[in-house]
Amino acid sequence: MPDLNVIILYVDNPLRSADFYARLLKKPPIQTSPNFAMFALDSGVMLGLWSKHTVEPPATAAGGGGEVAFSVSSRDVVGDLFTDWTQRGLVIEQEPTDMDFGHTFVALDPDGHRLRVFASTTP
Template sequence: MLDPNFFILYVDSPAASAAFYADLLGHTPIQASPTFALLALQSGVKLGLRSRRAVEPAATVTGGGTELAFAVDSDATVTSMHAEWARRGLPILQAPVRMNFGYTFVAADPDGHRLRVVAPSAP
């Protein structure tokens, strides 16, 4: 069975995006070049940041076409992360709101990739 464990975002500047994610997530890149950076997250998932000008075949969709989702343990954590990310200057695309799947908000990274934080509803 296949189990994806590596995600790549196409970015304007891998170095700038690596610095952004290193600061936001608290993980330093384990690999960096002018066209690519890689962060290994505590969950085992790897986050790759590829220059949108260097990817082959050329990408037709860039920031905003998908979401990175971060499941957290409580509504209070959603609220506090929203306040912290707003304080850091991340664009907030959706203020905290209760939706059918949980309490959530959406921010954006410098390339427009959507970052969703959610406290999932009980099943």
């Protein structure tokens, strides 16, 4: 069975979104064009940003229909990232809170995609 290694978000403006994610992830994209940008994450997963105006076949889903989740090592790191992202002006959809799976918060990217940061309660 193939392994999941690429996540693609459909965005209004890939270059604007690439700038947002470059600042958020503190790394530049490995590929950019007017219609597509790609980031190589430290985990080995790739994050693609594809223009919702040129994706083939056309997509019907909009931002907010799923989440990109970032697993971190502790609830302190969740708090630190919440403070950092809030200071950067990200829209916060959910304040830090405890849920069944761990301590978490949710922010939004410019297209309304949900960005969840969490520290798991399971080892």
